[in-house]
Amino acid sequence: MYPRRGFSLSILPLNSNLKNVFRNLVQRQFFTKYGFNFREKLSGIKSIEDINNKIREIVRKGQVYKLFLEESPSNRSGRNNVIKVWLHHCECVAAQRLRRCQQMFTLYSKWWEEKAFKEYMKRMRQNLTRRTRDFAFGSVGISAYNWEKYRITDEEIKKNEQEFDYINVLKENTICLACDPSQKDVDDMKVCACGTMKTPKTYEDWALFIVKPDLVIWRRLHPSGSGQYEYKMFGTYNDVSAEDFLNVQIDIDYRRSWDTSAVVLEHGETDESSNSDIIYWELLWPRLFVNRDYVFNRRYLIDEESKYIFILNKSTEYPKFPKYPDKYRIDDYWSCMVIRPHDGDMKKPGIEFTLTYYDNPGVSIPSSVTTWVAMRAMPDFLDKLREATKHYKEFCLREGTSKACKEIIEAERAAEAQRQKDKLDYCSLLRNSNRTLTQDTVKDKRSGNNKDISSSDVCGVHTNNHGNRFKYLQPLYYFFQ
Known part of the structure; x- marks a missing residue:
């Protein structure tokens, strides 16, 4: 199996292996003779100190090898050669085994290190895309978002100053005073009878959708031809203040606690000069659909002169929140809310608000299903928002950390x-x-x-x-x- 190299056959007998050597020693009574001598030398040992003295004496005289060697010089020389060959053979085998282990270790370590390195680089690339980039920009004082280009301008906000006047026009032109007040279902919602006719009463394509004592909703097909609706709402609440109504919507920590439809809410970046933020929002959808997520630029403005509060949201792109394969990104989304206190005091209860919004969910849903979901989802969300506003002060005193809290x-x-x-x-x-x-x-x-x-x-x-x-x-x- 392992060839012997560098040794002459003359120094090895025909049966020169370790087994034959020991057999020869047994036949010549080597172990019996020297074992007896060894026992005689140990007979005088009575304590550990005697053992130590005997060992020192044997080592000092250098006679340990005599216990294993015969008196005949020729036999002693042949046995020494056999032991040398045997030791060299063991050394070659051990060296080969060690070399093979080293090669296997090098191979597997190189393979695993390469795999681990690739995995590390993959994760690093993801982190650079999702998280590290904005931190790196922030460390040198540079924003990861081009606020100068994509900031919601004051002109866009001022366009909505006449929203309440437009709501009054919608009421006059779409709400039929002759509707039967008894047309209410179990949810205390009443759809105007005019809206059930083949030619509903509309104004600039806005048709009455839901009527409640404190909420009115209109809708119309979006001009883009997507087949989706945009909605306009008007509500009045006598038990919440305008300031709290604003803070509840911009405090994402509080919204995580009361909005069950929000799977993920994360804050990306803030532009304090304009009260603007980048928000990531994952919306829970039914089991048959994947969840929808939004990345939008939100800005709010408090106009002290007119006592109006404006909240505008508009979809955007942000490197920290790339598109994920297990979610559907809503790229076409915008909304505008205008809040007005009843008596001009933003800290006292009593507000009116308008909300106009549109988003394209990216899937064709039958209009009957869309209508059914909208009639229940939107009023339910606004009711939750109203109740959350009532308890916002309790949340702030208990665990709030925002500036308003x-x-x-x-x-x-x-x-x-x-x-x-x-x-x-x-x-x-x-x-x-x-x-x-x-x-x-x-x-x-x-x-x-x-x-x-x-x-x-x-x-x-x-x-x-x-x-x-x-x-x-x-x-x-x-x-x-």
């Missing part, structure tokens, strides 16, 4: 501090009044066990003012009785 928290702390200060001021005033009226109270004190519970109990001052005519002069009497 921080302002709400600071305002609440200031209000609480003012309440405590007012309470201390009233209590101090009450104590001073009690000291002044003490003498008159003692003189006019009436007999009886009933004690009048006055405002002094609230401040920790306990006096018996039952029947005391001066109690009506105390400032807090009218607040705590």
Whole structure:
């Protein structure tokens, strides 16, 4: 199997392997003879120290090899040659095995390193596309988005200043006052009877779609010829403020908690100079369809002069959010909302709003299905938005981190501090009044066990003012009785 090279056959007998060598040694009683001698030398050992001394003596005299060698020089020389050949043979085999292991290790390590390197580069490329690029731009102060080119301009916003006037025109031209008020279904929605006729009553192609006590929705086919509808809504809420209604829509952390249709909501980039943001939004669709996702530029503007709030969204492209193969990207999307407080105060409850939006879902759906979904999905979303606005302050005080939440928290702390200060001021005033009226109270004190519970109990001052005519002069009497 392994050829012997570099050795002459003259130094090896015909049967010169290790087995024959040991057999020869056994026949000559080598192990018996030297084993007896070895036992004799160990007979005097009685402790570990004796063992150490014997070993040192044997090593010092160099006689260890004599236990394994015969007295005959010729036999000793032949056996030495056999052992040398055998050791060389073992060395060759071991060297070959080590060489083969090294080659296999090199091969597999190279193959796995190449595969791991390719996987690493693939992930790095994905990270550069999705995440790292905007961080790299941000580290040097350069935006990954061309705001100068794609920012929503003031002119685009100002185009929507007459939305409420246009809503009034739509109401006058599309809502039929002769409709039967009893035409309502279980969801408390009423579709105008004119909309069910073959020639519905429209204005600039806007047809009445849904009528509710606090919500009216119109729709019309989009001029692009896609077969999809664009929608216009008008709503009025008396229990939410314009400021909270705005903050609920721009606070994506809060929206994750109440909007069950939003699978993913991520923030890409902010342009603080114009109150603009890049938002990624994945919308949950039924099981038969893949989810839709949006990347849009959102800007809001608060007009202090007209007391209007504008929120505009427009689809865009952003390198952090590329198109994903398991989702359908909505590239044609826009919306505009205008909010107006009833009495001009954005912090007080009472608002009116209009919302116009359009998106192309990229799939042909029967109009009956589209109508059924829209009639339930849109009012349901607006109801959730309304309820979420009512609880926005609670969310901010509990876990909110946005700029609006921080302002709400600071305002609440200031209000609480003012309440405590007012309470201390009233209590101090009450104590001073009690000291002044003490003498008159003692003189006019009436007999009886009933004690009048006055405002002094609230401040920790306990006096018996039952029947005391001066109690009506105390400032807090009218607040705590």
